[in-house]
Amino acid sequence: MNDSRVQASTQKLLELLEELGAYTASGPGVTRLLYTKEWRQAQIFLQQKMVGFGLKVTTDKVGNVYGRLCGRSPEEMVILTGSHIDTVVNGGKYDGAYGIAAAMVALQDLQMNYGQPKRTLEVVSFCEEEGSRFPIAYWGSGHVTERYDGSEAATCKDADGISLQAAMEEFSFLQGVTEGNGARNDIGAFVELHIEQGIILEKTDTQIGVVQGIVGQRRYMVKVSGAANHAGTTPMLMRQDALASAVEMLYVLEGAAKLAGEPLVATSGKLEVHPNTPNVIPGEVLFTLDIRHIEEDDLECFCAKLFSRYYEITAERGVTLEVTPVLHTLPAPMDTKLSTALENICRQQGKTYRTMVSGAGHDAQLFAPRCPTAMIFVPSRSGISHSPEEYTSPKQLAAGLEVLTAMLYELAY
């Protein structure tokens, strides 16, 4: 595309990102959790914008929003592109939103410059990917790829005890909801543009990441139950201290992960202490585990060893353990043909690129087993993400948009 067109597209993209970033709860960064007011406003904003971009808008029962550019051969499989609209708490304005906004601009540019595509192109704003409000993740793409059928909503509750079902009924969409539970079997390929959320591209001064694979991920909720007791009158050797036990377990987690070495990573991001009172020995502690690796066997082996050590600790300390699996996604290789096509596009556009593994989970990993799937990364400043400091420059955002547009042209025209 010539310079003025690139500038115009970049401007549209930046405006969309700014407008989306304004749909947030109060506090630092962007907080747009599933089925909240700000989530609904953002999805309705996107519906309206997609109409303005000349796309046919549909919405499914969980609140995935689609914008369709109909192809001349409607019987052919659809080329889908997009990402998730939800964020983590106090996250950034690019994670997820960039993939949606860029896809919208790309479809509008393709229609303007090349007219109607042969194959239908569709942008999707998945309702949820992060798992930040409810103990379930990929709620949007999980319906599209038949990982979920919606029955999970009744038993899933957020920290305030609100069920996913009730939240969905209250904040989902009233108008224009398509039939069915969102499963799609007409997707011929899925391409997701996303910020890297890591430091490799910046450190190696590379414009584009061509993702070869996405790590597998296991998330757990761990409950340690001991005995609440008086902090002053209970001798140290007569305690069943749930917090001291959890601290030992988290120390073991970090040590085992460092010993296992890259690419394994393990994190505990959430911890609750009950009764959380200075002069009471904690009776119960809940903490999360998020463990990732590109090899499923290594992930399985690491978790098995970790939990057997945890049960030893409970025996030594006279506490009990309850481990609830929350998420288990398999490592997902990207489609080699599409990745090679992306490398060729980078060379044709004179962009520096490198192939890489994604340490972050993405909606793309749910599509990989179902259809040819590809991911494109652009740099994150200082590798920071899931933070108000998340930032990617307009030039870097534009580079990703150009590669995505060329990929969609190749797939649909």
Ligand code: HGY
């Ligand atoms: O946690 C992740 O990897 C992604 O940002 N959901």
Ligand code: MN
């Ligand atoms: Mn994220």
Ligand code: MN
């Ligand atoms: Mn993301």
